[in-house]
Amino acid sequence: MTLNTNDVAQKMIEAAKGVVGDKWPATQSYFESESRIFAERFASIAALLAEGAISQARAQSHVQFQKEAWETVLLAVAGLTQIMVEQALNAALNAVNEVVNKAVGFALL
Amino acid sequence: MKIRQLYLAAVFLLALLLSGCTSIKLVGDYDAQTDKGITALQKDMEVFFVTLESAEGSMAAPYAANKDFYGQTKVAISSLRIRADALERNSFTVRMFDKLQNNFDRLAADHREGISKRELPLYRGGLNSQFTSLLTFELAKRRGQKFEDARALAPATPPIFETGLSR
Numbered sequence: 001m002t003l004n005t006n007d008v009a010q011k012m013i014e015a016a017k018g019v020v021g022d023k024w025p026a027t028q029s030y031f032e033s034e035s036r037i038f039a040e041r042f043a044s045i046a047a048l049l050a051e052g053a054i055s056q057a058r059a060q061s062h063v064q065f066q067k068e069a070w071e072t073v074l075l076a077v078a079g080l081t082q083i084m085v086e087q088a089l090n091a092a093l094n095a096v097n098e099v100v101n102k103a104v105g106f107a108l109l
Numbered sequence: 110m111k112i113r114q115l116y117l118a119a120v121f122l123l124a125l126l127l128s129g130c131t132s133i134k135l136v137g138d139y140d141a142q143t144d145k146g147i148t149a150l151q152k153d154m155e156v157f158f159v160t161l162e163s164a165e166g167s168m169a170a171p172y173a174a175n176k177d178f179y180g181q182t183k184v185a186i187s188s189l190r191i192r193a194d195a196l197e198r199n200s201f202t203v204r205m206f207d208k209l210q211n212n213f214d215r216l217a218a219d220h221r222e223g224i225s226k227r228e229l230p231l232y233r234g235g236l237n238s239q240f241t242s243l244l245t246f247e248l249a250k251r252r253g254q255k256f257e258d259a260r261a262l263a264p265a266t267p268p269i270f271e272t273g274l275s276r
Contacts, residue, residue, distance in 0.1 A: 079201040
């Protein structure tokens with residue numbers, strides 16, 4: 001038995017798409033909500049500086065602080081994306097293991 | 110497009126053959142102790158901010174009376190970082206702990222100079238975003254569960270408009 005690569009590829013892509021379609025909206029929503037909160041914090045730093053409530057040096061410290069926190073959020077987003085890719089790959093492989101194993105005649109996948 | 114799809118399929122299969130296994134893992138497993146440690150540290154931080162706010166006047170409670178917190182936090186983060194570093198495929202979490210420690214160091218430096226109560230929501234909010242990120246990612250490592258569940262367990266980041274800072 002030969003493998004129909006078009007069919008295998010299509011099955012893998014459909015399975016991966018299902019995982020991405022399920023997981024990505026939640027990751028995107030988390031990223032967007034955190035982005036809005038950080039924008040509000042930067043606006044607050046500017047407001048405190050404009051009022052003279054904090055010095056320029058302190059405002060810079062606040063900006064560095066928020067940048068560090070923002071980078072932590074981005075690391076989480078990157079990590080969540082990696083988990084999503086991992087699950088998409090595994091779903092793609094699971095979707096075709098039967099047809100591939102049948103074609104090669106033993107449990108390859 | 111067809112060629113690209115076939116290429117992707119070939120890459121998947123090749124990766125599989127080379128790895129010799131049927132399951133791919135890019136990120137390490139969930140760790141209950143890390144989860145508990147992050148949650149405990151976040152709670153300690155909230156208690157600390159309540160203490161800072163409780164001082165009379167417009168300034169937060171002084172550094173000298175609260176410096177022990179920074180030492181205890183450093184030890185706690187260091188322990189969590191070492192544990193995270195010992196677990197496989199966990200570099201994101203390790204880097205997140207580094208960034209958390211960097212911000213506690215910044216907070217301590219600013220605190221030595223004096224912090225007004227109006228600044229506290231900025232520090233608290235930034236740190237809570239970091240704790241939320243750590244917990245969200247850690248709980249997502251359970252797989253199979255929606256990571257929004259993790260958000261529900263994490264501390265809410267206080268909206269800035271509720272803090273009086275924008276007034």
